[in-house]
Amino acid sequence: NAGVTQTPKFRVLKTGQSMTLLCAQDMNHEYMYWYRQDPGMGLRLIHYSVGEGTTAKGEVPDGYNVSRLKKQNFLLGLESAAPSQTSVYFCASSLTTGTSGRKYEQYFGPGTRLTVT
């Protein structure tokens, strides 16, 4: 099992450019999440998905879009990158079966470090 993988690991963008971050999981998890991590801010939820074809906004969704066309993949898009989007982005996934607490047990990818100049 590879678990949760993220592509790319690093990226540098110029202001106004667009890009897509890819998250893939091979654990057959229903729920998937995108976070950003900034110094002193902890992790903040951008968007999440409770199943294929469904997405929802988290705490800081502005400037980002997501898609979940396949159960195992969750894409995060930046249409017009801004320096404020310089951050480390983490994807996570969790199960929905078993005890009710299991859906909160999230497994994280290694992260993508994005710099917008």
Add this chain to the structure above:
Amino acid sequence: AQSVTQPDIHITVSEGASLELRCNYSYGATPYLFWYVQSPGQGLQLLLKYFSGDTLVQGIKGFEAEFKRSQSSFNLRKPSVHWSDAAEYFCAVGAFGGSQGNLIFGKGTKLSVKP
């Protein structure tokens, strides 16, 4: 609204010393609680979790945590710290309401280990 507080931003301990990282949460009912560890340049790894039952839970790497309802706390402990434990530690609580599995994270405590 639910929240998680980690009062200590940075803690330094000597190798071999004991460790306690504090976590307080605000939530009316019994929460689902987690501790994650993040080594430099890495993703978050689940250390341990509390769902119900025994209030002292054991995790990986020799860590344990105790749920104290009366104090709304879920402090992480280790009896003897190793240099490889230097990392950032995050406490999290499952967000109540809705069917999704959203977590609310504390802002983290960075642990440094002195030789």
